[in-house]
Each structure stands twice: as structure tokens, then as C-alpha cells.
Amino acid sequence: MNRRERRATAAKHSGKVTPAALCEAGFAHLQSGCIAEAELSCQQALTLDEQHPDALHLLGALCFHAQQPDAAVEWIGRAVQQAPKAEYLLSLATVLERQGRLEDARQHFSKASSLKPDDASLWNHIGNLLWQLGHKDEAAKHLQQALKLNPNYWEAAHNGGMLLLELGRHAEAVECFDVTEKLNRTSAALHQMRAVCLSALNRFDEAEADYEKSIALDPNLAETHNNLGLLHWRFGRLEQAFACFDRALALRPDSHAVLNNKAVVLLHLQMLDEAFATLHRSLAAAPDDAQTLFYLATLQLLTGDFERGWPAREARWRLPSVGLVDRGFSKPLWRGERPLEGKTILLHSDEGLGDAIQFARYVPMVAASGARVILEVEPPIQQLLGGIEGVAECVGRSSTPAFDLHCPLGTLPLAFGTRFDTIPLAQGYIPAPPAARVKAWQDRLGPHDRFRVGLVWAGNPDHKNDHNRSMALRTLAPLLDCDVQFVSLQKGVRDQDRAFLAERRDIVDLTEQLTDFSETAALISCLDLVISVDTSVAHLAGALRAPVWTLVPFNPDWRWLLERDDSPWYQSMRLFRQTQRGDWTGVVENVRDELEGRVSAWRSKQDQALLLPV
Template identity: 80%
Template sequence: MNRRERRAAAKQSGKVTPAALCQAGFAHFQSGRIAEAELCCRQALTLDAQHADALHLLGVLCFQAQQHDAAAEWIGRAIKQAPKAEYLLSLATVLERQGHLEDARQHYAKALILKPEDAGLWNHLGNLLWQLAHRDEAVLHFQQALKLHPQYWEAAQNCGMLLLELGRHAEALKCLDIAAELNPNSAALYQMRGVCCAEVNRLEEAEADYERSIALDPGLAETHNNLGLLHWKWGRLEQAFACFDRALKLRPDFHAVLNNKGVVLLHLQLLDDAFATFHRALAVAPNDAQTLFYLATLQLLTGDFDGGWLAREARWRLPSVGLVDRGFSQRLWLGDQPIADKTILLHSDEGLGDAIQFARYVPMVAALGAKIILEVEPPIQQLLGGITGIEKCIGRSPAKPPAFDLHCPLGTLPLAFGTRLDTIPFAQGYVPAPSTTRVQAWENRLGPRNRFRVGLVWSGNPNHKNDHNRSIALHTLAPLLDCDVRWISLQKGVRDQDRAFLSERPDIVDLTEHLTDFSETAALMGCLDLVISVDTSVVHLAGALGAPVWTLLPFNPDWRWLLNRSDSPWYRSMRLFRQPKRGDWTSVLDDVRRELDGMASAWRSRQHRASLLPA
């Protein structure tokens, strides 16, 4: 406080007061005269050591000088004198800067009690709760900020970002719509909105948002990546690669983009380029589970089982795969120790088809002298329970399994036995044939065998990540349905778009209501001459039984079917019919029709010859 200001303050009050000194100190602070402001505060405290405003202002000055401990002490003393919202906010800010987030939260909350209509405070506390991982509570704070101030774009954007992180995409879109209207020049905002639109299948809007984001800021590599994924989903391969390459030009070490580009190359069967891209991704992140899993898929697809089985174990670190680590205290068996007289739990870890495929290893484990508990999903429990060497077969459930010494997931058994292409066991079949009684029950349902019988499956689990490539709409199979065969549906869970077509085809026998589990499906297969199916668990069942099965494969098949071959080393009774190019089911069905006509004709000839033999 200079002499003139002191005289003015004295003239107003008759003497220099702490309040007048604080007022002058605040004026100095606002004007950037920090030293003068501090002098006024200390003079005020000389007159009144407990003057709250002076204590607070001195704490603020210390905070500005990066003296955080001193700031917290001065402001804390002010709060003891007068717990004003202003003081509480200042101390919360200091504590937040110091990293004492929980203490800061408590002081913000106290300030909010005193200023419940302050939208900015609700928004700020929401951000802090987000940092503390109290995400649902943070959403409520952002929403309250918007309720108090509907045009508060920052709160709208924060709420949208957090809802996006929580996977609540429809709610996030509402917030991002508000933010976009209030702040239409934010590239990051349109990028987030595009992600939400893509997640709720509003793909045209997503594309428009990504393009607008790029127009506002072409330097956001994430947006180019997201747009590339959208093009890939639509089958626009050239545009997808262009987007990925633009993203990599901006960020050469953008690991997610390298993974995405590698996957597209894999789907196109540009295998050398895919290998190179995944290795480039591993150079950036050597232990990344997603890259290792993609690389394992590529290795197994090309027959490199030695490297593929080991890399495939990265699946346990991928939430997207949906595997659950059971947390067993018992040791994982990887074929690296004797197991004679030990009890080992072999447990399913992926889908039903995977469990059927890898159950072939059970007799090999039993041959090492182990007592085997097999744990699988209930629909396949009875089917697999009869495999040689199983002491007990139990259904997969949250309940604790019986006591055991070691364990191994079924999908890890190929690694444990060091499986190579030429050592795949039991390709001729390993699941016991269904009982004669069960088969006869299905023969009775089907009636006289007067035509070649073919079981048919056209779609798999709609939640499977590759379902859009592997499943076929039933009406697409119309060219096959005119063959002179008797079609028997093995299709469980008929989709709405297929149900009407199926109801108009009385030539497709549908007794699937009696297929209560896979043992019943196996018994029905015992009455059939052939099974034709897309890549589902049914083909594994047929192969495991040694029943004739034709598998219809998309251009980019699952790794287990390998490439460029019409047979499968996993199942000797299986033939593979592959798309020659992406989406080309017509060529596949033409090949199947031709082969099926030949088989049906040969069957009729055999039946005719048999009818001519003397009784």
C-alpha cells in the first residue's frame, strides 16, 4: 500500500484497518503487483493476526509463487476463522495441485454445500471425481451442472466424454449434440461424436462427423484411424488403407493403427504385408497382448503352430476376447511336469466349438496317468463326458469345482503337447457314437429314408465378432434347396429374417425343438448322410463324430481352417468350401450344388441297385 492509498483509507475510516489493507492488497494482486499485495496482507495481519481475508489472500499469493505447502497452511487458517466457499475452493485447488485428490474432493464438496447453484463448481468436482475413478458419481455432477446451466458447453463435453468412456453411447450423443451446437469448431468433439454414432450404428453420421473433424484439424491421427475402421466395416478397402496411412504419417508409432492395418491386410490375405505390420507394431509395444494375439492368428492360419500356440496365450490378457481367469491357486500344467496319479482339471475357455475341437487331447492327458475332471458348458457335458479317460465330467458353473492338483484350459492343450500340423491327434473322430436307442428315436421322427438326407446350418451365434462374414441368410441358400435331397434343419436360434422364409419351405424338415443338447444333435447326425454348415460348433461336432460334413468358409477363414486346402487336418471327415473372394457365396454354393447333385445321384443309384437284389 503506497502512501496515497494509506491516506485515502485513513480518510475513509479515520485509521488504517485490516479490511482496508486487504482491499488494497487485492487491487495490487489483480494488477500483478505481487510484492505490494503481500506487504498489505502482512500489515493487515500485524493489526489482526486472525483476519480471514488477509490469511486467505496471503495463501493465494503463496500458491501463485508455487509455495503450495505454505499456501495450504495460510488458507487453512483462514477457513478456521470463516469457512467461506471462496476459501474452501482455494484450499481444494491447492490440494488438487499437490495431488491430494481425496482431500481436495472433500473441500470442493463442502464448498458445493455453500454454493449449490454454482454450475462451474459441479463441473469441476465432476472432473475431480473422474480422476478418482468415481465415474458414475462424476456423471451425476456433470448432469447437475447442465441442469443449472443448459448452455454450459464444457460440462456437456465432459459428460459426453465420460459417458463414451463408460460405453453409454446413446446418452453420450445427447451431451455431445449440445456441446457441438455451442462449440461447433472443435475437431476433438466431432471425433468423439463420430465414435458414438458408429457404436449405435448411425454410420453415415459417424462418417460425416469424422470428415468434419478432419476438416477442422487434419492433424488428429485418431480421427483418420476411426474413419479407416469405418471404411473397413463398409468394405471400402482402398479408403481404409488411405486413412490408416495418413494416421501413420502423422504418428509413425501409432500402435493401434498398426494393429488395425495388420488386421485388414490379414483379412485380405496379404500375408507378408500383415506379418511385417504386426512386427512393426511389436517393435513399438513388444508385449502388447492384442498384437501378439493377431500375430498368433496369422501364424496358426499359415501353419506355423510352433510360434502360434505360444503367442495365442496372450488371449488371457484381452478383455475383448471375453476369457475369465479363474484365479486357481493350483499350478497351470503346460506339459512340463509328470502328472501320473495327479488329478487335473481340464476346463473349457472359449466357445462350444473350441471345447469340442480341443477335447481330442483328453485321452492323451489320461494316457500320462492323470485322473481327469473335465469341466465344460452344460450343452456339451453329456456329449464329451463319454470321451476315453474322463473320470468326471462337470458342467461349467460359478460353483467351485472338485479338488484337483493341476489345471489346463482346453485351448492351451495344443501348446502343452507341442502340436504341429503333422501331429494333430484323433482327426478321424474321438467323440463316442450316440446310442442306438437315441438314433432310432430320430429315425422314427424322420420317417422313411427315401432320399439322401442332408443336415443344414446357415448361421452361427449373432454375437460372434465375425458373424457378418461367416453366417448366410437362409434365402441365399435357395440354389441348394432345389437339389433332390431331404433337408433336415440343425439350425438352433433361427433369426427373424430367416423365420418367414423357413415357414414357406416345407421341404426343410425342422425338428430342432427336440435338440435339447449336443448329444441329441449327435444322435440326429447319426441319421444323416451329410451335414452342410457354415463355420459353427456343429461342424466341430460332426468332425469329432467322424460324420461327413461340408464347411462353408468366408474368404478370410478362422485360423483353424488354414489356407488353400479343401480338407482339414483337424477332421478327416470334413471338406472345406471356400469363398474365392470376399463375400462371394454364389461361387461356394455353385460348387456345393454340383458336388451335392453328384452325391445324391450316386446314393439313388445305390438304393436302386439294392432294391433289385433278391429279398
């Protein structure tokens, strides 16, 4: 006999048969599986007081046990109306949750928690419910509160870690996983998840150690081998990376995610046939996988197969990792399939600044089709691109006028069926900057008595390929003793470069006055050459038809193609490529040799000009 039964029996023998005592006995019978006895106790309690909240609560519990959830909600709801006790609220919330009425359940659980604020299990339960409802930030607060109330609460720590990982709050997730690991050191999945967070925090040694622990605990988790392979790849440990991917594929031969990762490594190594074969194997496993299609498009475009590459590249819209946002326009998307005569079309930037500059070349073609063109781009390039032929109006995203059709700039090559030999306006398409603005920069630079070279050595640090395409300024040191006036075009100088730049008084740095790309264009117009890594300034120089040397990593972006030192996108551009992955030294040596020749020719031309008769 349990405590409830003993108390009810004692009350009965004492002659004090109360509804509360009967209900306590009834719940004890219900928990013991004695349903008939529980129903009898309930009937007796209701006979004594038909509105007694404990009796209503017990009747609701019996209905729920009898799989009559609607009746259970009605009776427990009446109990709550009589006395909003935490016990009733929790029962009502539980029934609602089982019915799938999660929002209603959440509200009643929250009311219960206000009555039992120190109940860690209740905070944990509400947190999980909020997670299911998609209220993730609020859910995280509840799970963290549960862990605060009970620092050894394994479930709250585990759930909190998983949710914070999902939210990208990696440092907080690690704190939760640390608690979980102390309470259970044998979970392979835990070490794997913590390693993912540590890697995102650039704590790579700790991440690697966690991946190794996970594999030691359970070598059959393909995802762990895959993630460790990515970590090895990041640090150039190619043999280890391939070994990890192959172990993952041995466990899950049709894992398109692992196959995609292996294909990317093969692409970076320029093992193109193997990369193609791996991607086709991935497509066989998941024919409509957006990531696979996007990687395949990259390979196709890189190898000049524009016909298949442009359509496949549209898969980028289904990739959250790319960061594109579907604007949700009600007006139709134009991909070249319908006439534009008399229509207003919005051409909007969908990728980086360099991409917008590159694909803005299509604007005159759209306008020539009879459309009124509204160009929507980011503020730093708005004035610059607003001057392109055919732009009726150039706006920012915050003030888009009415239009009939729209097309992302990156989709225009597809809309026009661009092939290798039909790339438009490679000779330049951005109008020359105003003479007054150019003169202002000429005055700032002073006498043009030396060959002038603009320098850009790093791109956007947030770009996923920045570690391959950017370099430290110090890497360009071999160029700096050439007889050249170097001019920095580098915005956002990084800490590692700032001190070196300050030491080099031979590099003119007026970048504080480069307020937008129109100013950069005017400054470029004062230079004899631009030397840039693969970033937006290289596109700007090419679009201005200014001489530009672009320094390209071993694994180039698709637009620079393969094994050529020119670009079909920009006639004034020359490419200098890495011959070994990560080796900028050879590139800089080649640039120096070519630069000295260019300077010598320029100097000779200047000397000859001085000898001409007046």
C-alpha cells in the same frame, strides 16, 4: 480498489473494524498480489478473534500461497469446523487436490456441492475428479448434471462425451458431442471422436461425414485417416481403405496400430506376403505389442506354421478386445513344462463354444499323463463334453472344485507342441449319444426315406467376424429343391430368416427341443450330412465323426488353413471355400452339385438294399 477493499475501508472509517471486514480486505490484497498487506489484515483479524472462521480461512490461504500445504489444510480445516461454509470446503478441497489426496478432496467438493447444488462448474469439477479416481459411472452422472444445469457448458459437454465414449455409452456420448459441436464447430478432434461413436452405433454415413469434416479441419491427424480407412474397409471400399492407411502412415510411419490395420486388410485379401511384411514392420516399432503378436500368430497358424503360431497366440490374454478374462488363479498355469502324475488339473474354456469343442480333444492326453482332469465349460456343452474319455468331473464356472494346476483349453495345443501332422483324434473323440436319445429324435423325424441334411447358416451375431462367416437362409435356396429332407440345426433364427423359414415347409424345424448340445449331437446322429457355416455345430459334427460340409469365407479362420478342401482337425469334414470375398453364390452352387451326387449315391444304395434277398 475492488469491492472487498471498499467495504473494508468503509467499515474502518466508520469505526467498525471487524474480523470479517479485515478478512475481506485481506483476501482482496491476496488476490491483488499484496501479500504483506494480506498478512497484516489476517493478523489484525486473529487478534480480534483468534477463532474467527474467516481469519482461519485467510491464514490457510496465505499458507497455501507460501507453499505450505500441510499448514493450509490444518488452518482451513479449523475454519470448516467452526463454520462448514461452501467457500471453506472448496478451498480445503482445492489444497487437498493439489496434494494428490484426491479421495479426500472429492469428499469436501461433494459437501460443497450439497451447499451449492446449482453450481454447474462444481459438478463438472467433481466429475473430472471422480474420473481420475476411476469412479467412471458416477463421474458421468456429475458431468451430465453440470450440463443439465448449464446446457451451454462446453467443458462439461466435452468431458462428458469423452468419458461416455470410454465407457462404451456411445449414444449418450454423441449427445454430449452434439452440444460441444454447436459451441465450437472448428474442432477436428471433436468430429473424430463423434465419428467413433456414430460408427459404434452403426450410423456409418454420419460417421463418414464426421471423419471427412475432421480431415478438412485438420488433415494432419493420423488417427482420423486410420479410422476412416477402417470404415471404408468395412464396406469393401478397398482402394479408399488403403489410401487412408497410407496417408496415416505418411504422418506417423511407425504407428503400429495403423500398420496392424493395414495388415488385417491384406490378410483378408489373402495378400499374405505383404501382410507378413507389414506385421514385421509393426513389430519393429512396438516389439511387444499384443495385438501385433496375435495377428502374426493368426497368419502363422493359417499358413501351417504351428511351431511359432501357438506361442505367439498366447498374446490374446493381453487383448481386451478379444474378451478373455484372466481368472486370477493362485494355482500355477500348466503349459506342458512339468509332470502331471498325481495332480489335479483344471482345464477351462477360454473362448467360444466351438473352440471348446475343438480343443477338448486334448483331454484324454492330459489324463493319460497321470492327471485327474476337471473340465470347466459353459452349460450348453457341459453334458456333451463331460462324456469325453479322461474327464473325471465336468463343471460350470460357478462351482469349480480344488485343483493343483490349470490350463485354458486354447493353450493345450501349445502345451503338447502340436504340429500339423500331430493333431490328435481327428477321427472323432466325443462319445456317441445314448441310443434312447437318438431313437427319440428318429421318432420325431419319421421314416428315413430321404437323404437327411442338417443346415446351419449363421453363427453368433456378436462374433466379430459374423458378417463374413454367416449368410441369410435365402442364400441356400438353390439347395432346397434337391430330393432331401432338410433339418434345421439353427438356434437363434434372425428376423430376416424367420419369415423365409416359415414359408419353407420342406425344412423340418424342431430346434425348440434342442435344449443343449447333447440333444444336437443326438439329432446329428440321425442325419446323413450336416452343412454348416463356420460355427460350433460344424465342430460338433466333426468331433462326432459325422459327415459335415463346412462353408468357409474367402478369408478363413486360421484353423481351416488355406487352399484345401479337407481339415486336419476333423477327418469327416469337407471344406467349401469362397473364391471371391463375400460371394456365397459359387459356394452354394458347388455344394448343390456335390449334394445331388451324394443323394443319388444314397438313393442307389437304398434301392439295392430293397433288391437283396430276404
